Amino acid sequence: MPAKPAGGVQSVERAFDLLELIARAGGEVALTELAAETPLPLPTIHRLLRTLVGIGYVRQLPNRRYALGPRLIRLGEVANRQLGALAMPLLKDLVANLGETANMAVLDGDMVTYLAQVPSPHAMRMFTEVGRQANLHDSGVGKAILSVLDDERVTRLVKQAGMPTPTPKSIGTLDDLFADLARIRKDGYAIDDEEQETGVRCFAMAVPGAPTPMALSISGPVSRVDEGFRDRAVPELRKATDAIAAALTLAGD
C-alpha cells in the first residue's frame, strides 16, 4: 500500500475507526456492515476485530455480530472523570465571576449527563447531582449540545428520547425546538427559561469542536438570573468553553 505521511501507527488508528463505527451503529454490527463503511478489506477488518475481541474491547454475539465490549466501560468512566477534572478550574472561575452554579454536561445517548459542578455560594441555588441525566430538549446544556448537531441527528435523538414537558414553559414539539435551535445557533448560547424546572433559569454554551459533544452552563433562580446577568454570563461562558476546546486540542492536532 502507498506510504502515507509519517503519522500514527496504522493498525491502532484502524482499530479505533472500527470501534467508532460500531458505536455509531448503535453498539452492534455485522462484519459486512462494517465493510460497507470502511475501505479496509474484509480480512483486515476481521483481524483487527479478533484482536479487540481477544482483549475485551469488542464482543462477538451468538449471531456472529460484533458489539462493543465491557472493558471500554472503565476507560470511558476514567475519561469522564478526567474531563470533569479539566473543567473544574473553569467552573470555579465561572462561579467566582458570576455567583451562580456552574455545570458541565456531555451528550450521553439521547440525553445529557452532568460530569462536573461547582455550586453557587448562595443559600438558594441550583444543585444537580454529578452523574445525573437530563433531557436534551428542555435543558440549557441539552439545547446547546443539540445546536452543534445536524438536524437529522437532532430529530433522531429527540424522537427517541421523547419530549416530556415538566413545566408549562417546556418545549413540547420539534417545530418549537428547531425554532429555538435556530436562535441558539445565531446567538451562540442556549437558554433554559424555566423549561426544566419552574423558577430556574440557565444559560449554556457548547464546547466548540469537542470530540464528544459537551456544554457548560450557569444557572440559578429567575430573580437573579435575568437579562443583566445574561449580558455578563455569555462572555464568561464563551471564555470558559474556548479554554476547554483549547485544552482538548493541545498536541492533538
Next chain:
Amino acid sequence: MPAKPAGGVQSVERAFDLLELIARAGGEVALTELAAETPLPLPTIHRLLRTLVGIGYVRQLPNRRYALGPRLIRLGEVANRQLGALAMPLLKDLVANLGETANMAVLDGDMVTYLAQVPSPHAMRMFTEVGRQANLHDSGVGKAILSVLDDERVTRLVKQAGMPTPTPKSIGTLDDLFADLARIRKDGYAIDDEEQETGVRCFAMAVPGAPTPMALSISGPVSRVDEGFRDRAVPELRKATDAIAAALTLAGD
C-alpha cells in the same frame, strides 16, 4: 523480536495496554511512569501514545503528562448500554421467577453505577434510577463487587469514598466491612440488610471473571425478602451471573 504465537495485532494490544495503565494510574501519567510499568521501550511507548493523542483517545497536558482523552467517553457509554442490553433478558427472568426488582450495577471509580433494572410488578417495590450511583460499602451490588477485589484495592476504594451510615444498620468501619466480605466470599452472595435504606433488603452476586467488576441484585421490602426468599434467590442469581459471564467470554478466549 521473537515471534509470538499467532494472535492479535501487536500494536493494537499494546495501545490498549497503555490505556489500561493510564486508567489504573488514575487517568493521568508521565511517559516514564508508563515505562516503569511495561517492558516496552520508550520510543515504542511514545509512538503509540502519539497515535492515541492524534485520534483523541489520549490527551497531552501542558505539563507533558498524558491523560485519557474525551473520545473514550462515548465508546464507554455505548458499551454501558450494550452491557445493559445484555443483562435485560436475564433481569426479566429474575423478576419473573422471584417477583422482586432486579438490578445490574458496575464498579465506577469508588462507587457503583446502576446500568439496568427491571422493576417488580408489586405496587410497593424498589426503584433505582438507571445511571444512579450508590456506595460500595452499604449496597448489595457494592459489597458483591468488593468481594471479588483484593483487600488492598478494597481498602483504597472505601477510604476514598468514605463510609457514610444512612441507616442504623449501615456498616461504618473497615473491620466490620472485611468481616462481612469474608462471609460473602464464603457464601458467594452479598446481603444489604437495611443498610442502604431502612425497610429494604437485597441479595446480590458478582459476575465471575467480568472484565469490569459488575454484579446483579434482587431487592424488595424486608417483609417479602426474607430467608425463604433468599433460598430461592441465590440459585437464580447464580444462574443469571453465570449466563452473563458466559456471554462476556463468548469467542473472547
Next chain:
DNA sequence: TCATCTTTTTCCGTATTATGGATATTATTC
C-alpha cells in the same frame, strides 16, 4: 433436505510498517 448464496474466517507470500537503540531536544533541578 439440498443447492445456492452470503457472510465470516483462514491462509500465506511479501510489501510495508513498526520496531527499538542511538541520539537530539526540552524541561527541571541544583
Next chain:
DNA sequence: GAATAATATCCATAATACGGAAAAAGATGA
C-alpha cells in the same frame, strides 16, 4: 549555567500486518 532527567526524533532493518485468494460456516429458498 551546568547537570540531570524526561520527552521526542531518527532511521536501518527485522518482523509484522497486509490483503487477495480460498476455505469454511451459516442462511435462505426451492
